[in-house]
Amino acid sequence: MDRVGIIGYGHMGSMLVNGFVASGALGPDEVVVASKSRTSLDACAAAWPGIGIARANRELARQCRLIILAVRPQETMGVLNEIVSVTEGDEQIVSLAAGIGLKDLEELFPGSVTRVMPTVTSTVGQGTTLVCHGRQVGMHDALRVEGLFSSIGNVVLVDETNLPAATLLSSCGPGLLAVIIEELAGATARASGLPPDRALMLATEMVAATAAYLRETGEAPRDLVEEVATGGGVTEAGVKRLRERLPGVFDGAVAAMLERYGAVGK
Ligand SMILES: NC(=O)c1ccc[n+]([C@@H]2O[C@H](COP(=O)([O-])OP(=O)(O)OC[C@H]3O[C@@H](n4cnc5c(N)ncnc54)[C@H](OP(=O)(O)O)[C@@H]3O)[C@@H](O)[C@H]2O)c1
Incomplete structure (x- = not known):
């Protein structure tokens, strides 16, 4: 039993x-x-x-x-x-x-x-x-x-009141991050001679390593950005572009998911 x-x-x-x-x-x-x-x-x-x-x-x-x-x-x-x-x-x-x-x-x-x-x-x-x-x-x-x-x-x-928001991160999150990996690898392959499968492998490894780094060092993402994106450097050019556009993109994605969450199962 x-x-x-x-x-x-x-x-x-x-x-x-x-x-x-x-x-x-x-x-x-x-x-x-x-x-x-x-x-x-x-x-x-x-x-x-x-x-x-x-x-x-x-x-x-x-x-x-x-x-x-x-x-x-x-x-x-x-x-x-x-x-x-x-x-x-x-x-x-x-x-x-x-x-x-x-x-x-x-x-x-x-x-x-x-x-x-x-x-x-x-x-x-x-x-x-x-x-x-x-x-x-x-x-x-x-x-x-x-x-x-x-x-x-x-x-x-x-708490149940926090379940929708927490679900977006821990349960829907892998789907969101997979899209980001795919888009980043795709854009890099399109802009270069790097074969798409190699770009995807490098992007996937980089995301896993970055998460491990943040978890193990306890460093804030913002501090990691500062370490990598040195003034006038290559990363800074990309970070600047993302900072301009990503808040709006993510606000929209989160709002759409929360709206859908409320309708699931109804
Ligand atoms: N996928 C995710 O990442 C994820 C994450 C968190 C929570 N969830 C939740 O987990 C639940 C399952 O999701 P899933 O992705 O596993 O869905 P899924 O792949 O569609 O699996 C649902 C299963 O339910 C079975 N089923 C349907 N009606 C049934 C019935 N009357 N009696 C017995 N079995 C029945 C189906 O059986 P047959 O295969 O035999 O037809 C199917 O295998 C959902 O409530 C979802 O919200 C999913």
Whole structure:
């Protein structure tokens, strides 16, 4: 009964199974997976021999105390509604859905409910999972979820009011940064004879190294800019151009994402 159930074996569901099992946080026999399609379940069973496969969401709910809903926001309330009739009340429901609040989840399941916002970079054991517990979550359940997700990266507790903004950075952020890497590499390749794949490799390595540098030295980005962008130098010319345009670009991107966040799952 104390197994961890994951409903939805898509991008996030498969990443969680891989992360929890590969890190040793859970054995395959401690995990049960349910998903809509036979194809997803077959892929899961092939990847993790010995893992529990449930033919239906309710079958999973009967076997697990911790149930992670890794379906899309628009499917989350339907799936919770489906399983709630077979729950006993002492389960913990963990929802990954952006835009679906604790209040809505707790109205359907008036027990222990936690919202969790993982990030695709946890595939490589890096990045921050945001965790936001509901009112009914006791110490034991809170620590269990936090411990489980810390097996795939960092865990940061946030208030629900801060979840949208924090999600933009930790969960949407990899998509934003990937665009920046692509654009920077593309512009460099277009303006030079550097092959695009080589430009992309250099840009990717540079971004990883810059993040590691800032994290390890604790230096502020502004100080790093000053170190690299010496007066009249090459970097300064680029920094000046970016400083003129980027604030407006990012204000627009953040506003668009926050607006969309409010509409997700509605
Ligand atoms: N992608 C990200 O970077 C990210 C980051 C943070 C949070 N999230 C959240 O994580 C959740 C999942 O996102 P995702 O990117 O993993 O989506 P996804 O790849 O589309 O996966 C969703 C999965 O849900 C399954 N499913 C759909 N309806 C179902 C049902 N009624 N019963 C059981 N399974 C069902 C689908 O199954 P089949 O494959 O079997 O058809 C699919 O595999 C979303 O709520 C999203 O907001 C995603």
